Amino acid sequence: MLRYLLHKLALIIPTVFGISLAAFAFVRLLPGDPITALAGERGVSPERYAELVERFGYNRPYVVQYLEYIGRVLTGDFGISLATKRPVLGEFQALFPATLELATIALIIAVLIGIPAGIFAAVKRGSWFDQATMGVALTGYSMPIFWWGLLLIIFFSGYLGWTPVSGRIGLQYFFKPTTGFMLIDSLISGKSGAFRSAASHLVLPAIVLATIPLAVIARQTRSAMLEVLGEDYVRTARAKGLAPRRVIGLHAFRNALIPVVTTIGLQVGTLMAGAILTETIFSWPGIGKWMIDAIAKRDYVVVQSGLLIIALIVMAVNLIVDVLYAVINPRIRVQ
Amino acid sequence: MTDQTTAEATAASIPTGGRQRAFTEFWHYYSMNTGAVIGLVVFTALVLVAIFAPLVAPHSPDEQFRDALLAPPAWQEGGRSTFLLGTDAVGRDMLSRLIFGARFSLFIGLVVVVFSLTSGIVLGVLAGYFRGWVDTLIMRVMDVILAFPSLLLALVLVAILGPGLFNAMLAIALVLQPHFARLTRAAVMAEKNREYVISAKVAGASHLRLMVKTILPNCMAPLIVQATLSFSNAILEAAALGFLGVGAQPPTPEWGTMLATAREFILRAPWVVTFPGLAILITVLAINLIGDGLRDAFDPKLKRS
Numbered sequence: 001m002l003r004y005l006l007h008k009l010a011l012i013i014p015t016v017f018g019i020s021l022a023a024f025a026f027v028r029l030l031p032g033d034p035i036t037a038l039a040g041e042r043g044v045s046p047e048r049y050a051e052l053v054e055r056f057g058y059n060r061p062y063v064v065q066y067l068e069y070i071g072r073v074l075t076g077d078f079g080i081s082l083a084t085k086r087p088v089l090g091e092f093q094a095l096f097p098a099t100l101e102l103a104t105i106a107l108i109i110a111v112l113i114g115i116p117a118g119i120f121a122a123v124k125r126g127s128w129f130d131q132a133t134m135g136v137a138l139t140g141y142s143m144p145i146f147w148w149g150l151l152l153i154i155f156f157s158g159y160l161g162w163t164p165v166s167g168r169i170g171l172q173y174f175f176k177p178t179t180g181f182m183l184i185d186s187l188i189s190g191k192s193g194a195f196r197s198a199a200s201h202l203v204l205p206a207i208v209l210a211t212i213p214l215a216v217i218a219r220q221t222r223s224a225m226l227e228v229l230g231e232d233y234v235r236t237a238r239a240k241g242l243a244p245r246r247v248i249g250l251h252a253f254r255n256a257l258i259p260v261v262t263t264i265g266l267q268v269g270t271l272m273a274g275a276i277l278t279e280t281i282f283s284w285p286g287i288g289k290w291m292i293d294a295i296a297k298r299d300y301v302v303v304q305s306g307l308l309i310i311a312l313i314v315m316a317v318n319l320i321v322d323v324l325y326a327v328i329n330p331r332i333r334v335q
Numbered sequence: 336m337t338d339q340t341t342a343e344a345t346a347a348s349i350p351t352g353g354r355q356r357a358f359t360e361f362w363h364y365y366s367m368n369t370g371a372v373i374g375l376v377v378f379t380a381l382v383l384v385a386i387f388a389p390l391v392a393p394h395s396p397d398e399q400f401r402d403a404l405l406a407p408p409a410w411q412e413g414g415r416s417t418f419l420l421g422t423d424a425v426g427r428d429m430l431s432r433l434i435f436g437a438r439f440s441l442f443i444g445l446v447v448v449v450f451s452l453t454s455g456i457v458l459g460v461l462a463g464y465f466r467g468w469v470d471t472l473i474m475r476v477m478d479v480i481l482a483f484p485s486l487l488l489a490l491v492l493v494a495i496l497g498p499g500l501f502n503a504m505l506a507i508a509l510v511l512q513p514h515f516a517r518l519t520r521a522a523v524m525a526e527k528n529r530e531y532v533i534s535a536k537v538a539g540a541s542h543l544r545l546m547v548k549t550i551l552p553n554c555m556a557p558l559i560v561q562a563t564l565s566f567s568n569a570i571l572e573a574a575a576l577g578f579l580g581v582g583a584q585p586p587t588p589e590w591g592t593m594l595a596t597a598r599e600f601i602l603r604a605p606w607v608v609t610f611p612g613l614a615i616l617i618t619v620l621a622i623n624l625i626g627d628g629l630r631d632a633f634d635p636k637l638k639r640s
Contacts, residue, residue, distance in 0.1 A: 018479035029495045135370075138627070142619040144571055146578045147594060147612025150601055154609075158602040272484035277575060291487060292579065295494050307491065311482040 004326055008319060015315065020073070023307040024066050027300045034058065034082060034300040069304075078305035083297050088305040092287065097180025098168060099286030102278070103271045105183075105202060106209035111264060114214045118221025118260075122229060123248060133218065140215030145274055149208040149281040156204060163200050166283035170197040205282045209274045213267040220263040224256035231255075258329050265321025269314050364632040371628020377621035385437040392431035393417065396588045400426040405604045421606045423597065429607065432588040433614050439589040440570045440618055443504055447569035448562050450508035455515020456558070460546050462516065463523030474520070477513035485510045486575055493581045500583040503576045510572070511565045518561055522554035556633040563626035567619040574615050590615050 035044065035052045044052070053059050057068065072079070078088040117137075121130040156163045164170070168182045175189040183202065186194035228234060229252055237247045275288035283289070287306065294302035365371055384391055394400075400422060407414045408421040408429075420429040458477075462470040480488065492506035493499075526532060527550065535549045576582035577591025585596055590611040597607035 014475050015478045015482060018475055019482050022479055022483075026491050026495060031495070031497070138370075138623055139616070139620055142567065142571075142616060142623050144574055144578075144591075144612055144615045144619070146575060146591075147608070147615065150594070150598065150608050151612070154601050154605050158605075269481075269484050273486035276484070276486050276490070277578070280579065292490070295490055303491065307483065307487070310484065310487065314484065315482050 001326070005323060008322055012315060012319060016312065019311045019315070020070060020308055021066070023304050023311070024069060026307065027304040028062065030298065030300065030303070032298055034298075073305075073308070078309070079301040081294075081299055081302050083294070083299045083302070088302055091290065091302070092306070092309055094180075095285060095287050095290050097177070098182070098284060099275050099279070099288060101181045101183065102202065102205055102209060102284060102286060103268075103275060105206040106271060106274075107213060107264070107267065109206060109210040110214035110217050110267070114217030115221050115260065118218040119225055119248065119253065119256075121218070121222045122225030125226065130222075134222065137215040137218045140211045141219070143211050143215075145208050145211055146277045146281055148211060149204070149278060152204050152208065153281070163204050164197075168198065168201050168285065169194065170201075173197060205278050205284055208281070209271060209278045212270055212274060213264075216267065216270070217260065217263060221256065221260050224259045225252060228252045228256045258325065261328065262321060262325055265317060265324070268317040272310060272314060361632055365628050368628040368631055370624045371631075374621040374624025374628065377617065378625060381437055381618055381621065382441060384434055385441050388434050388438055392428075392434040393419070394428040394431040396427065396432045396435040397586060398427065398431075400428070402426070405600065405607070407604070408606050411606075420610050421604070423593075423607050424600060424604075429610055432593060433590070433610060436588045436590045436593065436611070436614065437618070439500070439583060439587065440573070440615070443500070443507075443573045444566040444569045444622070446504050447508045447511065447573075448566050450505070451512040451565060452515055452558070452562050454508075455512045456519050456551070458512075459516040459519025460523055460551060463520035464527065464542070464546050464550070466524075470520070473516065477516050480510065480513045486572060489572060489576060490579065490581065493576060498581040498584065500573075500587065500589065503573055503582040504569075507569050507572045507576075511568060514561055514565065515558065518557050519554060522557060523550055526550045526553050560626055560630045560633065563622060563629055567622040567626070570615065570619055570622070 034056070035049055035058070057065060060068075069079075076089065078092070080086065081088055081091060084091065117133050121133045124130050153165055157165045169186060170193075173186065173189070173191055173194045175185060175191070175194075178185050178188055182198040183195065186198040229248075234247060234252050237251045238244075242251075272288070275286060276292060277288075278284065279286045279288040280292060287310065291303070291306050291310070293299075294306060394417075400406075400418075403415065403418060403422050404426045405424055406418050406422040406426075409416050409419050411421075414421065418428050418430070420433070422428055423432070458473050462473040483491075489503070489506040489510050492509060493502055496502035496505065523546075532545065532549055535545060540549060573582055574589070574591030574594070577589050577593075578595045580595055583589035583592045585592055593611040594608060597604075597611065601608045
């Protein structure tokens with residue numbers, strides 16, 4: 001197992017190097033330059049411009065700039081945002097819990113509905129339930145989620161008036177973030193109605209973000225179950241007279257789970273991409289919106305480090321999925 | 336001379352009759368899937384509408400009817416029969432804009448698939464055929480592309496290239512391309528050591544011939560399915576970029592861009608938001624139904640059951 005882990009880690013190193021190089025290069029390729037962006041509308045005098053270029057080191061060779069950047073990143077310094085003048089890492093840490101909370105709830109919704117739906121669809125293959133579920137799943141998979149979000153706002157916020165349109169919690173509630181998760185913080189705060197407010201802010205964005213992963217998980221669970229249900233050992237278990245619930249739950253599902261776990265892990269990238277759209281529609285103060293704003297404002301430092309951090313998170317999750325995969329499926333380890 | 340014939344015989348050159356029979360068999364399996372047939376019908380209809388847009392559309396997509404700003408759909412109170420799906424904030428006919436919008440979405444899908452499919456196949460064949468450092472280099476670059484969330488990467492690329500429909504298509508093609516490279520590489524590696532390839536090699540076929548004429552035709556099935564999925568993905572991503580304001584620019588009647596400009600009217604005039612999104616959903620759903628049908632028809636494992 002340790003050898004497997006080390007092998008996986010060794011494979012990742014060139015990719016991490018590539019990611020950092022790509023993030024660095026992208027920002028150098030962006031039109032305009034950081035000093036002008038920093039100066040804003042007022043502009044800078046040529047002398048001040050030269051001084052700033054010198055101070056930030058933008059006049060040095062790219063190789064030197066890149067190595068310096070990596071050196072600073074390794075010590076935890078991701079640079080200072082041009083727009084807010086605050087450390088990028090600090091901004092990220094402040095905003096990431098919002099995205100993490102949204103993505104976690106979305107993934108829980110997707111797993112809790114997607115897996116049972118997929119199992120029942122496979123067990124009742126060809127039934128109306130199967131056809132309806134798969135029809136809905138394919139529709140969810142084909143959904144432009146930014147439009148889906150707007151529809152939900154029209155219906156639940158506009159027509160029914162049940163949910164707020166944007167933000168994480170009502171403005172009347174204010175407390176210091178302890179965990180960064182609004183659902184937990186609002187409970188800790190002890191203010192009546194705070195949790196309710198946080199939950200009603202979260203529900204629509206979470207549904208929107210859950211849509212595509214839910215569809216993918218339901219489809220994948222169904223096909224994995226169908227494959228397993230056709231195996232000889234399942235037939236044997238049935239022939240032995242085991243209760244269908246036991247055959248499906250214990251014998252079939254455990255093996256069908258292997259590809260499903262991989263699928264769930266692979267949704268992290270989808271969730272990050274979805275967060276950009278979801279956070280834009282619901283003005284959710286997370287890292288998706290942060291990146292969009294940074295790109296729009298040409299905040300080079302944030303774009304570069306944000307890309308790097310996000311890609312590293314996606315990679316780390318993929319690594320964890322690989323390892324989990326090896327834990328549940330011993331055959332992988334031996335190779 | 337003998338070299339030539341051996342290579343020819345192994346180059347998977349099925350006689351015309353066989354090819355026809357293969358298609359009949361394929362169609363048999365495909366047509367058993369009701370959803371896939373519906374998807375194909377809807378898609379064909381969309382293609383026809385897009386091609387004949389000027390004939391089908393009741394109005395010009397850019398003509399502004401100043402006396403009918405935000406007119407509701409015909410069946411609602413205050414709706415007019417000339418504007419079946421209502422008008423937008425500057426009085427343009429929604430239906431006509433949607434019809435012309437079909438041209439953009441289908442064009443985007445087509446261009447992106449052609450770009451990403453060709454580059455992905457070239458890279459995948461090179462990596463799978465030569466292995467070694469060529470393989471390592473190509474696949475690590477693909478890993479890097481895949482490590483970034485697709486929409487984020489597309490956004491950054493569009494920021495570099497400048498906003499606009501063409502640049503958005505380029506960015507999306509680049510983001511979708513690794514899937515083709517990976518698939519092609521895996522298929523090529525699986526086929527490479529099969530006997531028909533070895534015999535063609537022994538017969539003296541060149542690298543290029545082995546790659547393009549011998550191996551590649553036998554890797555097509557998964558690529559066709561992936562191409563279908565990428566077609567719908569490209570439409571979704573392009574609409575998302577349009578929605579975020581960096582794809583097609585107004586007044587282009589691209590569906591995502593239409594949604595972006597309609598956002599401020601969502602509570603006052605829900606139809607300007609509803610219909611463009613519905614158009615995207617129907618198109619993408621139709622293509623995904625086709626994709627599912629193709630996958631099932633190609634997959635011999637599912638055929639048995």
